[in-house]
Amino acid sequence: GVRPGTHPVAVLVVTAAAGGERGDSGAITVTGEAEGAAFTPFTARVTVGGPDLVMEELPFRTELVPGDRQQAPITFANRGAGDAEGVLLTLRYTRGLDIPQRYSNCRYSEDDPGPSGVGRTTALCTVEGAFEAGEAYTLATPLTIEATERAYRDTFLYRIEEAGSPRPAPAAFERGDGAVLRAVPVTGPQNRVAGRTADPTPHDNEREADFRTENTADFAAYGDRVSGARGATVTADVGFRNVGPAWIGHLRSGEDVAVVDFTVPRGASVVAKPDRCRAVTAAGEYREDQRSPAPRYLCPTSPAVHDGEGLDLPFALRIEEVLIGAEGEVTVRAPSARNPALPFDPAPANNTARLVLNAGDDGDGGPSTPPTSDPGP
Incomplete structure (x- = not known):
C-alpha cells in the first residue's frame, strides 16, 4: 500500500548515455493511476556532469563524561565533474548532546520533543559559495560538540548536499542569531580527499557517530x-x-x-x-x-x-x-x-x-506523588 504523503516508492538508477557530454540534460516524468486515487505527476530534470559531494568521517572521541567538549572540523569534498553552487549542511543530534553555537544561516528545530520522543535537534545550514569539482572544504571555525549532564547514549549525524536539494522542511524552526557558518578550501597536504568518481554516490554524503557517556x-x-x-x-x-x-x-x-x-x-x-x-x-x-x-x-x-x-x-x-x-x-x-x-x-x-x-493509621504506600528531579533547597 502507498500512504499519503512524501515517501520512497521506487528507486530509479540513471546513468549517462554513451556519447553524452557534460551539461547534457533530460527530464524524467513520473505519473501513476489507481482506482479511487488521484496522482500528481512529477518531473525531475537530470543533468550530466554535476557535483558529487562526499562527507569525510571525523575521528571523534566516543567514550565521554558529562561536560566533555570536542571540536568537529567538518570536512567535505566535491568529487564530481561539476561545481556546486552552495551547499546544505544538515546536523542532527540527540537529547544528550549540544552544539552551543547558533549560526544565523542555520534553521533549528526539535523533532518528537514529547516525553516519549527522542528529542533530536536538527540544524539545516545553507552555506553560500562555489564549491569546485576536485576540491575539499572545511568549516572556517570547527563546531563544538558537548556531552551535557543528561547525556548517556547519543548520536550525531552530519550530512552535506547541494543547496536546493529536496528536503522536508521542519514543522517548526527558528533561525540562529550568531555568526555566519562558512566553509573554506582545505590547503596543503590535508587536501587528501580531492579526486573524481565515475558517478555520484549519495550514500557517502552522510556520516554518523555514536557516543557513550558515563552517566546514570x-x-x-x-x-x-x-x-x-x-x-x-x-x-x-x-x-x-x-x-x-x-x-x-x-x-x-x-x-x-x-x-x-x-x-x-x-x-x-x-x-x-x-x-x-x-x-x-x-x-x-x-x-x-x-x-x-x-x-x-x-x-x-x-x-x-x-x-x-x-x-x-x-x-x-x-x-x-x-x-x-x-x-x-x-x-x-x-x-x-x-x-x-x-x-x-x-x-x-x-x-x-x-x-x-483503605490504609489504617500506619498505612504507607511509599511516595504517593511522582518524584521530582529537582529536590529544591
Missing part, C-alpha cells in the same frame, strides 16, 4: 493510597519518574527502556486501565483474556525516557471487599523479568513502591 538515571517508582466502601470505584495513580540526570534511549534497537509491573491489591479489581498496559497472570505470564480484571499488569515505556519524565498510570479499581491496609506493588524494572535490573540506575531501592487500599 534514577528511575523512582511511586504508589498511592486510596480508600472506598465496598462496591465503590476509586482511581489509583501509580507510575515512575526518571529523576535523572541522564535521559535513556534505545536508539538502535528501538526496544522499550523499562516496564512498570503493577500487582493489584487484594480486595480490589481493575475496571479500567491505561491503554499501554496489558493484563498478565499473577506469575507474570501471558494472559489471553484482556477484558476481565487481572491480578497483575505490565505497562511498557517507549524506546526513550527523558530526564524528568516517566509514566503516569491511572487505574480505576472497584472495591470488592474492604481489607484494611491491603497492598499492591508498583515496580519499574527492565523489560525482561529474568534480568529485571536497570543497568543505568544507581539506586534500585526506590524502584518499588506500594499501592495501599
Whole structure:
C-alpha cells in the first residue's frame, strides 16, 4: 500500500548515455493511476556532469563524561565533474548532546520533543559559495560538540548536499542569531580527499557517530493510597519518574527502556486501565483474556525516557471487599523479568513502591506523588 504523503516508492538508477557530454540534460516524468486515487505527476530534470559531494568521517572521541567538549572540523569534498553552487549542511543530534553555537544561516528545530520522543535537534545550514569539482572544504571555525549532564547514549549525524536539494522542511524552526557558518578550501597536504568518481554516490554524503557517556538515571517508582466502601470505584495513580540526570534511549534497537509491573491489591479489581498496559497472570505470564480484571499488569515505556519524565498510570479499581491496609506493588524494572535490573540506575531501592487500599493509621504506600528531579533547597 502507498500512504499519503512524501515517501520512497521506487528507486530509479540513471546513468549517462554513451556519447553524452557534460551539461547534457533530460527530464524524467513520473505519473501513476489507481482506482479511487488521484496522482500528481512529477518531473525531475537530470543533468550530466554535476557535483558529487562526499562527507569525510571525523575521528571523534566516543567514550565521554558529562561536560566533555570536542571540536568537529567538518570536512567535505566535491568529487564530481561539476561545481556546486552552495551547499546544505544538515546536523542532527540527540537529547544528550549540544552544539552551543547558533549560526544565523542555520534553521533549528526539535523533532518528537514529547516525553516519549527522542528529542533530536536538527540544524539545516545553507552555506553560500562555489564549491569546485576536485576540491575539499572545511568549516572556517570547527563546531563544538558537548556531552551535557543528561547525556548517556547519543548520536550525531552530519550530512552535506547541494543547496536546493529536496528536503522536508521542519514543522517548526527558528533561525540562529550568531555568526555566519562558512566553509573554506582545505590547503596543503590535508587536501587528501580531492579526486573524481565515475558517478555520484549519495550514500557517502552522510556520516554518523555514536557516543557513550558515563552517566546514570534514577528511575523512582511511586504508589498511592486510596480508600472506598465496598462496591465503590476509586482511581489509583501509580507510575515512575526518571529523576535523572541522564535521559535513556534505545536508539538502535528501538526496544522499550523499562516496564512498570503493577500487582493489584487484594480486595480490589481493575475496571479500567491505561491503554499501554496489558493484563498478565499473577506469575507474570501471558494472559489471553484482556477484558476481565487481572491480578497483575505490565505497562511498557517507549524506546526513550527523558530526564524528568516517566509514566503516569491511572487505574480505576472497584472495591470488592474492604481489607484494611491491603497492598499492591508498583515496580519499574527492565523489560525482561529474568534480568529485571536497570543497568543505568544507581539506586534500585526506590524502584518499588506500594499501592495501599483503605490504609489504617500506619498505612504507607511509599511516595504517593511522582518524584521530582529537582529536590529544591
